[in-house]
Amino acid sequence: MGGFLAGIVGACAEAWQEVRIHKGRVLLSLVGVAVAVCALSGAVAMSAIAQQATIEQADSAGGRAATLTMSMQSPDTTATGRSQATQAWFDVLDRYDIAYATRVLWDQGRVQFPGSVQDVNLQVVDQPYAEMHRTRMDDGSWFQVGDSSRLAPVIVVNTAFWELLGSPALDSHPSVAIDSLGGAKAIIVGVYGTSAWDTYPSMYMLTSHFEQLVDPARAAQSSPQYEMWVPPDLARDLQGRIQAELSSALGSSGSVSVDRTDWGAQMDDPTSILRVITLVIGGIILLLGALSLLNIALVTVRQRIREIGIRRSFGATSGRVFFAVMMESVVATFVAGIVGVICAVLLVQSPMVSDLVSFGGISDVPPFPVSAAVFGLVAATLVGALAGLIPALIAVRVKVIDAIRY
């Protein structure tokens, strides 16, 4: 319908002219609207970023949504018993075609650093671990798929570990001797990122290398956790089935537990109180802006009764007059909304603020969330429509013949 489009475009053109002419008066209230929109969408954006940071930290500990973690206690604590449990787990992975899965074992290692021998944390994992826990690499790379078949063990270490070695360049293939694993020389292939206060040296090693090197007596004392990363909507179903299958594989005297450990995805947003406060304040500013806009619109609509009469006598329908007056507020607040959102983007993406909300670094620094920008614009537009409603109702009640009488 060409007429419909012409009507919309025409009303917007009229409204824009009107805003331009009264820009002095309109500007002040729009500053309020822009500030409010900036606060609102900034608050939404910051909380989204903070949430992302929290989820990432939680994920690095508990795995991404949805992670199922199994621990199995075989009645047989010998090597046979352990490999029986591991075999049952591999069968499950095959049956359900699960690509991301890892064993996780915590241990202590003793490592020879230049000038000293120190205890370090040792986490024994499989290659998919990094993807499942969003491990962020500062230097070098995580284990590759083929690394488990390498003869020399490879390790990924944290910054504290790397600095104890004197921060060697990784392309020179630095290595360390691990006393607790028979003095084996391990090559460092990567340095992973942690928070600045993680000062205790830690390292990751692949399960296959660990099993070749570890003293069997020591291995018998600990059993790994088994993790798998599954689609969240299937998690509940799989949890029950895997529990049943592993139980029957281990026999009645074994014990199996299967739990969801991706608590990050289920956790509440820790910034929610801050967000609510900002939203409330922003909402109040927005309402005040709307009120002053309404006030201005009421004054101008009275001054414009003659103009409305003239427009009516040249064919403007009352619906069109209503729409055009309403659009004046909407066009104005929409423009203010865009300004507000741009300010919010600049503010939130400034390094100082993003550091503040992200607790010191996250791997995927999210771009300014689109939802926050849309939220700000929608709020501004709605407020404009509300502020425009009353003047628009007055405008359609104008009696044309009285308005053009002089």
Added chain:
Amino acid sequence: MSLIELSDVTRTVLIPDSDPLTILDGVNLGVEPGERVSVVGRSGSGKSTLLNLLGMLDLPTTGELCFEGESVPDMKSGRRDRVRGGNVGFIFQQFNLLDGRTALENVTMPLLYARGPRFWGRERIAADMLDRVGLGHRLTALPGSLSGGEQQRVAIARALVRQPKLILADEPTGALDVETGQSVMTLLDDIVREENAALVTITHDPAIAARSDRHFRLDRGVLTLADDIVAVS
């Protein structure tokens, strides 16, 4: 068929604590396409009320009002507005230009309520129209910076920009001196003739009235033929 026709039209208004006031009383008037009609009358005789009825801005209290044979009171208000926009152009005594809007924006305004090529080509059409009234060089001038004669020429361009069939002019020269008034009327006559539109002029100036084909006098709401006014052209 008449372009617009009033048959036995009465217009009364209710006044608080008093008898209803009769402004128009038994008016019969048909305006034919392309015809020029003048109405003279004293102040308060009901001239503007008559013009509002012809322009479908007002409705008769009793009697019939038809535009091209269609009853105006029976039209839905939106349709009445659109019929008016497409067929009627107003010229007012006080020009009634939109303040703060340039000459071009004023002339563009009626085209905002058109559709199709007239809507999308509105700026060019309006600029051409201003050129025709001799103001092609003052497109961006604001009404305040134009003389009375120039303002009325902008108003003429605005009234004619949608090529209406009926032009209604309410004392178009009332705010102008005699000489400027005559030249504005000459311009209006010429353009109306080129466009083949009908023109109803309300005036108290017999010299202006004499430019029309038919002449009426309105006296206390009663419309009669004015035989004493002789057409000059």
